[in-house]
Amino acid sequence: MVDIAIIGGSGFDQMGGLEFSHSESIITPYGEPSAPLNYGTINGREIVFLPRHGPAHSIAPHRINYRANIHALKHIGVKKIIAVAAVGGITPQMHPGALVIPDQIVDYTWARKHTFFEDESDPVVHIDFTWPYCELLRRQLIDTAVRINQPLISQATYAATQGPRLESGAEIIRLERDGCDLVGMTGMPEAALARELELCYASCCVVANWAAGKGEGEISMEQIEAVLSGAMEKLRPLLAALLQ
Ligand code: HPA
Numbered sequence: 001m002v003d004i005a006i007i008g009g010s011g012f013d014q015m016g017g018l019e020f021s022h023s024e025s026i027i028t029p030y031g032e033p034s035a036p037l038n039y040g041t042i043n044g045r046e047i048v049f050l051p052r053h054g055p056a057h058s059i060a061p062h063r064i065n066y067r068a069n070i071h072a073l074k075h076i077g078v079k080k081i082i083a084v085a086a087v088g089g090i091t092p093q094m095h096p097g098a099l100v101i102p103d104q105i106v107d108y109t110w111a112r113k114h115t116f117f118e119d120e121s122d123p124v125v126h127i128d129f130t131w132p133y134c135e136l137l138r139r140q141l142i143d144t145a146v147r148i149n150q151p152l153i154s155q156a157t158y159a160a161t162q163g164p165r166l167e168s169g170a171e172i173i174r175l176e177r178d179g180c181d182l183v184g185m186t187g188m189p190e191a192a193l194a195r196e197l198e199l200c201y202a203s204c205c206v207v208a209n210w211a212a213g214k215g216e217g218e219i220s221m222e223q224i225e226a227v228l229s230g231a232m233e234k235l236r237p238l239l240a241a242l243l244q
Pocket of ligand 1: 161212
């Protein structure tokens with residue numbers, strides 16, 4: 001049984017290094033996941049890969065069916081999820097190109113299907129979210145980075161914004177005041193849904209750009225894509241070493 005999944009984000013819609021075996025289309029009680037699940041091996045270890053934005057990067061952050069994605073992974077027996085995500089850097093250490101394993105979240109998203117316990121007929125469930133990420137998996141990522149000499153920032157607070165637009169300069173100042181280091185659009189409700197289904201979930205963020213007002217001039221998609229393609233190349237060896 002495949003017990004580890006990688007959810008790919010922007011710039012990581014394909015899992016390079018995956019020896020592909022087969023894909024499986026699943027329909028969950030919450031609808032269809034972003035893509036068929038791709039099974040294969042990395043360094044001999046079986047994994048399943050799911051591109052969050054769809055195989056052709058066509059699903060915007062607010063339209064992703066987070067519940068179907070997490071439910072599908074739970075359904076096939078996954079226990080651990082490594083969620084790759086592109087983010088903007090707010091605080092000075094979070095420079096473009098950096099790899100970051102966040103340990104906290106502030107959720108600014110709205111109107112997303114954010115719980116499996118929504119209906120009147122569902123039990124009232126309040127998950128503990130004091131530490132929103134699985135510390136065991138965070139440690140494994142951090143220790144692997146040390147082992148392969150890959151610089152990585154091991155603590156940060158992730159701000160989840162609604163998107164799809166980028167933030168205003170004033171919004172980023174507010175997020176910084178709130179204690180946030182990074183900003184992205186997909187970290188929530190994904191992390192909370194994983195916790196609701198008792199999955200071990202950690203995120204590996206790649207800083208694509210300085211957040212609004214923190215760098216020079218406007219943020220361009222070309223800039224973001226250029227940084228991401230370089231930075232994702234650091235991520236592949238990290239994931240391969242972790243899976244060994
Ligand atoms: N803001 C929100 N999400 C992002 C950013 C950003 O600056 N960069 C990459 N994802």
